[in-house]
Structures are given as C-alpha cells and as structure tokens.
Amino acid sequence: MKTKGSGAAWRYVMATLRPYAPLVALSILLSAGSVVLTLYIPIRIGNIIDLIIGRGNVDFDGILPILWQIAAMAAATGVMQWVSGVINNRVAYTVVRDVRCAAFRRIQTLPLSYIDSHPSGEIVSRIIADADKFSDGLLLGFTQLFTGVLTILGTLFIMMRIDFRIALAVVVLTPLSIFVAKFIAQHTYSMFKLQSESRGDMTSYIDEMITGAKTVKAYGRAASCMDEFDVYNEKLAKYSLRAIFFSSLTNPATRFVNSVVYAVVTLTGALTAIGGGISVGMLTSFLSYANQYAKPFNEISGVVTEFQGALASAARLYEIVNESPEPPDGEVTLADVDGNVAFDSVSFSYTPSRPLIKNVDIDVKAGEHIAIVGPTGCGKTTLINLLMRFYDVTGGKITVDGSDIRDVTRRSLRSSYGMVLQDTWLRAGTVRENIKLGRPDATDEEMIAAAKAVHADGFIRQLPHGYDTVLGESGEGLSQGQRQLLSISRVMLSLPPILILDEATSSIDTRTERRISRAFEKMMTGRTTFIVAHRLSTIRGSDKILVMRDGDIIEQGKHDELLAANGFYAALWNSQFAAVEK
C-alpha cells in the first residue's frame, strides 16, 4: 500500500514538473558545467605552482596564459552558477504556485463532506507548507544532490589520476567525519527530546498563566506562580545547557576529523613528493580537493531526508488533487423563484452505517414561515445542509418550485437562498467588502440602506473608518452581536426569495433584537423562510413548526396543533414555563 501511494505521488511529481523539463535540463547542464570548471581550477593552480620553482626560475610565459584561463573559467563558472540558480528559483516557485492553485481550485469543487471532515488548519498546511516542502525538497534537493554527486565523483576521479595511494587515504578516512557527525546527532537526540519536552512544559505553563494573568492578579497568586515557574525554568535551563552544549560538539569534532584527514594527506603527499611521485603543485591541488571532498557528503545525507519529506508532502497534496469532486451540476438555471420547497420522502445519512433522516415529507408553499426546533444536536444543521445542497440526499428528492435541486445549477439554487448562520463568518477585509459579499455590484446607497434596515449603520459609523474599517480575520474588534448584525446586513442587501435564519439573533441583546425584529419581519414578508430558534416564543406564529430529535423530524404542524397533540413539542414548551416559575 505504502509503495503504491508513493508511486502515485511520484507520478504526480513528474506530471507537475513536465512543463518545466527543458528548463530543468538546462539548469542541470549549467550546474554540471560549473562543477567541472570548479574542479578544474585547482589543477591549473597546481600547474602554476609547478612553474614557480625558485629565485630566477619562474616560467612567466607558462604562467600568464594559465592565469588568464583561470580568470576566464571563474567568470564562466560564475555566470553558469547564477543562471542555473535563477532557473532553479523560477522553476521551484512556479511549481509551488501551480500546485497550490491546482489544489485550491480542486477544493472549490470538493463536496462539503470532505471539508467538514478535515480540519481547515490541516488543509491549509497542505496548500502552504507541504507545497513549499515539495518544491524545496524535490527541486532544490535534486540539483543539490546532482551537483554533490558530480563533485564527489569528479574529485575522486581527479585525485585518482594524480595519485592513487593518497586518493585511497582520503576515500577511506573521509567517512569518519560523517560517522562522527552521525554519532553525535544520535547521542544528542535524547537530550534534545528532554529539552523540547521541558520547553513544551514551560510554554504551556506560561500560556496558561498569561492567559489567566488577570485571575492570577485578582487572587494575589503572583508569589506562588513564581515558585511554580522556577521549577519549570530550572528544569528547562538544565536540559537546555546539555542539549546546546552536546549538539555544539558536532562542528569541532568534524573539524578535528577533517584536519586529521588533511594531515594524513599532507604526510603521504609530502612523502610521495620526495620520491618524485608527485609535484609540489599537484600536492597543493590535492590538498584543496581533500578539503572539499567531505563537504558534499554532509549535504547529501541532508538531501536524502529532505527528499523523503518532500515525497510525503507531495503525497499529501496529491490526496487533495485526487479527491473526487462533487457530482456534476444540473443543467437548469433557477430563475424567478417563488419559494415552493418540498421534501419528497427524503432520506439522508452522513455515514451509511448510521441512518439519520428517513422518508421525510415536507411541503412548503411560497411565502410560508417554517420553524425548526429541537434540542442541541438534533439535526437542524443537517436540514440546512440539504436545503442548500451542501450535501446530497441519499434517498427521495428535494424540489424548489417543482424542480429537483439536483437538476439545477448549484449556483442558481444557492443564490435563491439567503442564509444567516449562528456562527457568523466575516472575511478579513473592509466592512464594505463584507456586506457586499453577496452582491459585489451593489451601490453604496443600497449597502447603507441594508445596514440601516438592520440597525447596523449606527455602530459601523462609529468604527474608526466607518464602512472602510478593515476587520481582522476573525472579525476582532467587533462583539458577537455586531458580527451577527453584519451578516444580517449581507443577506438584507442581496435579499433572495428564500431565507434561512439559524439562530440569527442569538448574540444580540434583547433590546436590539426587538428593534431589528421589525426589519426581519419586513424581510420575511412574502419570502419562504426557515427559522431555527431556541426561544420558542419567537416562532409560535410560524406557518409550520418542524420538531426535530436525533436527526429526524418527529412532529410537524402549527403551534396550537402541536400543543394539542401533547407530544415532544408540548413537553419542550411546558418545560420552559416550569423553569421560569421556579
């Protein structure tokens, strides 16, 4: 299974990279060129050294052309490095953009069930962090791996050519520094774990106490807080010291190993040179190769882990892109909706194993007001999900003005509804953008009229920049009630033929609520309206009350009929009175 998943991820990676194949090839070619030249320069320096023999014995005619050659090669390498760097950046960033946009576009077509069952933070982190990791790891990792391997092979080749025995010494000894680095990393891991655990403890203590800072103050608990803090702080200091110290050993230790390798190369090289097996110039070149040789190894071992991470990220992104979208849209466009809504033996369940709604029939005539009541979690939200076609029924059908809502376009269906939800959602943007969300082309006059109608105009004008005040992502700076007023203005402005009001005024204080109730009445007149409410008194005048319990509609009728039936609704109604009398 795992291999199959990563196979699909690989294919996905290849598919996203395909348009950039020529660019990637060019970049590889350029970096190969720059590696070759980079490796060739020390040899030429060595050649020059060999022409500098001693006083009065310097072959300037030999040296000068080589010097010009080195300068030219350096310039060429520089240009190639820069161009391939720019290409790499370009491809990496563009691929991320492509992948992100593809995922985002797919999300717009995914059924709500997918979005409801995945925390938004998780999806966002796939689009943002995983996309970044994907390109960093795969693309930059790939070029790094490529140049790294090429450098190692090239160095090895040249060293072998110069002197086989010294090269052997380098090849045998170099892995030592990698082992030392690995060894230290493995042994400091446990200390890092302790450090990050105690840091986590410290952070959560700090977070709790700072969140409760006012309570700490009100109860005069500062002194005992300090005692608790000290315990965490001392523990953190103890583990931090260990972790920081031991992990900082890596550098000195590998540097030491490298200097031993360097010494051995010097020794064997110098001894060989005495025997005439190698010139001084070549020894110089050799020493600079010995210095470079270890570096790509450390890089490559890092690249491999990054590679694996990148592939995992690609798999996570692929999961979104590969998710099946909503069933295709209907053909018909709903227009001039009267507002006749009917449930025709509708069944529905979120998971097939737990049936929720069974064979429900509801018939709503245009302009009727339907109340939905029932205890928390009884499935009122489910009903809204079905009306708006956020979810599709599993049996039967829902019709609007006689057409099955699966035969009409989602957009025309949804734009026939105006919805005010209990959890108001505001976008990070100006008040104006928020109110005009449903009708971006509305004029300012219309917008202000809508805001006035729901008594939101007053508080909006008191905001620092009125309608141009920028609201934060969670609408901070506004009270829950004000947020609700804004989302009511939004619906007021677009004023569709059918309304869904889900606890629309739950956070608005009693007096304001009464004031806007007139606006609500005006808005609801002649419009089919579904009202979800806790306070039964507000819905007693409805044309029909749907009583829900455990996901199903158990009673429906007018207030008086339901009271007379003396069922669940009557019990709910009476329990509220009983509570007040106590």
Place this chain on the structure above:
Amino acid sequence: MKRVLQYLRHYAVESVLGPLFKLLEATFELFIPLVVASIVDVGIENGDRPYIAKMVGLMVLLGIVGLICSVSAQYFAAKASVGSVSMLRRALFEHIQTLDYTTLDELGTSTMVTRLTSDINQVETGINLTLRLLLRSPFVVVGAAVMAFTIDAKAATVFVIAIPILAAVVFGVMLVTLPLYKKVQGALDRVLSAARENLTGVRVLRAFGREDDEVERFETRADALVKMQKFVGRISALLNPMTFVIINCAAVALVYIGALRVDEGIIETGEVIALYNYMSQILVELIKLANLIINITKSVASAGRVEAVIDMEPERTGTNADFDTSSEYAVEFDHVSLRYKNGGADAVEDITFKARPGDVVGIIGGTGSGKTSLVNLIPAFYSATSGHVRVFGVDVDGADRDALRRRVAVVAQGAPIFSGTIRDNVKWGSIDADDGDVMAAITTAQCADVVAAKEHGLDENIERGGVNLSGGQRQRLSIARALAKRADILILDDSSSALDFTTDAALRRALGALEPKPTMFIVSQRTSSIEHADLIIVLDGGRCVGQGKHDELLLACPVYREIYELQGGGGI
C-alpha cells in the same frame, strides 16, 4: 540590551572564557598553512622525511589543542547563554505579574507569550552565537591577512583589496535581501489567509456562489508571491557566483604576485601555497559572519521587545489599608467615570451609588452597557478616570492594592479554571483552606454534586481551561474559588449564565444564607437573577438610567421595564 547585559554579567567569567578559547582555536587554525608551507619548502625541498613527520605531528597536535579549546568555548558559551537567559525569562515573567489590567489589555496574551517563549529563545541563540562566533570570524579574516603580511607584505596587499570587496558583496546581498524576504513572508501570509478564509467561510462563500472569485483572489495572491520570490531569488542567487569570481580573481592576482616575488627570491614556493590557502579561509568565514550578523540582529530585536515589557511601569499602588468594616457603606461610587486607554468614549459615565455592608446590588443592562467595567472599578483593576470609588471608607485610588483585593472576591466572566485538582483550584481563593473550607465553598456554589460524581472527588484532575467540565460546572467551580476567599465583597459578573433556572435559584438562595453576609454585586442580563436585590443599577451605554428596587424600577425606568417584559414579564 542593558537588561540582557545585566544578566550576562552574572556569567562574566564564562562570557570572557568562551570567546577567548575560540580565539585560541582560530589562532591554531591559522598556523596550519604555515606548517604546510614549511613542509613544502623545507621537508620536500631537502627530502627530510623525519622533518615532514614532525610537522605533520604538529598539525595533528594543533588539531587536538584546537578541539580542546573549541569544546571549552562551546561549554562556556552554552553555560553563559542558558544561565543568563533563564534569569531574563524569570524577570520577565515576574514583571508581567506586576502589570495593571490596562497594560495587560494593551499587550495582549499572545504578545506576552511570544515574548516569553520565542523572543527569549532567540535571545538565547543570539548570546550563544555571539560568544562563540562573533569574535572568531573577524579574527580569522583579519588573522589570515596578518599572516599573509608576515609572509610577504606586497602579496598581502591583495588581501587588503579583496577583503573589503568580498565583505561588501556578502553584506550587500544579505542587507538587500533581508527586508525583501520579510515582504515575501508577508505575501505568503496573504496566500495563507486566503486559503484559510476560503475553508472557514466555505458555507457562506458557496451560498453566495463566490467560488470563481475565490479562485481569482487566491491566484492573484499566489502570483504576487511568486513575483516577489523570483525577484529576491535573482538577487540572492548572486551571492555564490560573485564571491566565487572575486576569490578566484584574487587568487590569480596572488599567485601572479607570488610568482614575481619568488622570481625575485623574496619568498619560496611553499609560501605561495600558504597565501593561496589563507585566501580560501577568508571566504568561509565571511559568509559565516554575515549569517551570524543576521541572527544577532534578530536577537537584538527580540531582546528589545523583551526589555520593552520589563521596562513597563508596574501597577501603581497606594499605602492606605485602613478598611473600616464598620463603616456605613461598603462601597461608594461618587460621580465615577471610566474611559479605557485608546477608548473613544467613556465605558461608564458619572455613576453614583452607595451600598451598605451585606447589601445585594444587582447590575443589569445590554451587551456593552458597561456592567463589567463598573464592577472592575471596585477592586481597582482599572482606575477611575474621574470621581471616587470608596471601599469601606478608603478611596481605592490610594489603597494598598493587595490589601484591597483580599477584601474583594471577583468571579469574572469567563475567568479560567487552571490545570490541577479541584482542590487546587478552589484553594486559589485561600491557600490555607482545609478540606472542610473547600467543601463548604463548593457546596454553596452548588458544585457538590459535580465533586461527588467525580471518581477522585476533590482530587479529580481538571484539565487546562477546565475542558473536561461543562460550561455550567466551570462557572460553579469559579464561584467556589471566589467563595473560598471569604472576602467582604463578592462580585459575580454574569456568573450564572450557563446555569439552568433551578440551579441558579438554588445558588442565589445559598449565597443569601452566607454567614457572615458579604456585600454582593450580581451582574446579569436576566432580571430574574437580580429582582430581589437591595439595589438595582440599570446601565445603558455606560450611563446609569435607573437605580432602586425592582418594583420602583418597573414604574420609573423604561429600560428596565422593557428588559423585564421581554424576558420574564412578557413570556419566555
């Protein structure tokens, strides 16, 4: 920086020894090219094998001594940075405890947490790196140049020219790209928020059929990001090629001058090799130095943010603690107004009332009418902008804050329950409370059934924020916590909103039966919670629009009558 230095001074020895050992190590490293030069010029030239062996032995020895030095340096640096930062963290946490509510509001929780965690950690990294590397890198750069001078002054002029050019390129590229990367981060944040909004608002957006606009919005932001990234990428991609070219050109110049000097018989071949080696050492160190400086700049900024909090004025306190519990009035408000810092209007305006000891005072009004602001003035959580608040005859403005708050217990709206046992939480009210006192408080708060239902009773563990309790249970537990304080004044700020009518009524009865009887302030949106109060204050937009008893207000105060009718009087 002065605070950081002040704590670093406690580790003066470590702070000096760390860099010192580092410099020693660097010095040993600088000797290596010289040793290699003498191997070439003496050992190979003369075919002196024992000399070569001796010199290689010296190289290894230098390596070992260097290792010992750098390990010591790392240890001292770690010790000094961890130690001083842990003192700094403590000082910051302690100082936050002394800030007043206004300052706490202004700072905000997340800012304070960030200062205490990531900013402090950044300071730690900064100190550690500074002690380890800040001296080392310039030392190696300058050292390499100096060593070059000892070999040959004329050849060394190449260093004098190359080093500033290299430094200019390395620092130039970093300085130019650093602010640009910040902008890139900003652009990325905008992409992120577009994605997050789309998901959190999915129902509303789809209801309004905004999918296409959403895609456009997202893609615009993604494009803006790419454009910026490419721009920065082009600049930062310059760093490696440019330094490569400069170093190699310098090497060419060096070798040429070296060749001239060898020809003149001033230096030997091995020394040319040494000069070449010094040149390569410089580049590595300059890049390290540039990265280090970026890191240190961040740390200095973090240190500045930490110090800004430590430098904030602690809460002002008075000295007067002569509360006279036999005075005629427990709480008096005399034309009190409060305007929050940065607040556009008064939160409460010109409030005057008097409450006798043992009175029950009800405070009612809509959201944002100033109820909480009013009661927060009693324990001087905020100071009145004008007018006087007196508690048992003492003007709270000049009162000893600790003494004042021992007399006032507040059940604040949404006050957190802390992690720990139920007992721990109730004992916040009084550290000396025994189990009897704890249970008494719990019983009065109608919480006894909650404790009884828990497997471990008082020892039951409460998770952070009380997440394993229901809203009503949390409210009752925080009432119990306040009751354990046995204060003369008890303030319940909308503390029964999550309780059902029956429990609320029982709670009010139990509170009424408390002995000795505290002066009680009950803030509520429900008239039923306060209708039996000795005094009801009706607030509307921060102003008092009526005060008196229930019956009087029904006649005299239209706002009160309206609330009453909308709730109890006119149905449900």
